[in-house]
Amino acid sequence: MLSISVDDNKTTSFKVRAKIYNNTENVVRLTELGVMARDFNFEIKDANGIVQPPSESVERLRNNPITLCYSVTLKPGDSCIYVLTLSNYYKLQPSQKYTVKIWRTVRTDDTKRETVNAESNLLGFSVVSSS
Numbered sequence: 001m002l003s004i005s006v007d008d009n010k011t012t013s014f015k016v017r018a019k020i021y022n023n024t025e026n027v028v029r030l031t032e033l034g035v036m037a038r039d040f041n042f043e044i045k046d047a048n049g050i051v052q053p054p055s056e057s058v059e060r061l062r063n064n065p066i067t068l069c070y071s072v073t074l075k076p077g078d079s080c081i082y083v084l085t086l087s088n089y090y091k092l093q094p095s096q097k098y099t100v101k102i103w104r105t106v107r108t109d110d111t112k113r114e115t116v117n118a119e120s121n122l123l124g125f126s127v128v129s130s131s
Helices: 056-063
Strands: 002-008 015-022 028-032 041-046 070-074 079-085 097-107 115-120 123-126
Touching: 015 097, 070 079
Parallel strands: 002 115
Antiparallel strands: 002 015, 015 079, 028 070, 028 097, 041 097, 097 115, 097 123
């Protein structure tokens, strides 16, 4: 199973550190497109369980031509860490509570046909005013 663990670094902008760990017995490959909105998927919900829509910039980034593409190989037991600034892509309101789940698709073989989703734990957080 692949896993993504996330934690909040408690800065003014909401960032999470996502660690992708390969706890399988197989080599896996991450295709990096160089844009967080393409490499990862997010589900942010408010305290009422309502999914928060991404900003318009996310759709623009997802629809832009791909200008960078490379592969990261993770052997069994290897991991890699990404810092994701969610506040750049979501309008999060001060004094509100949210949860976030992050996932991405990972290739498990060289044919690009076999893939699995690496999913994060559910992270709860509150947005505090910077004043």
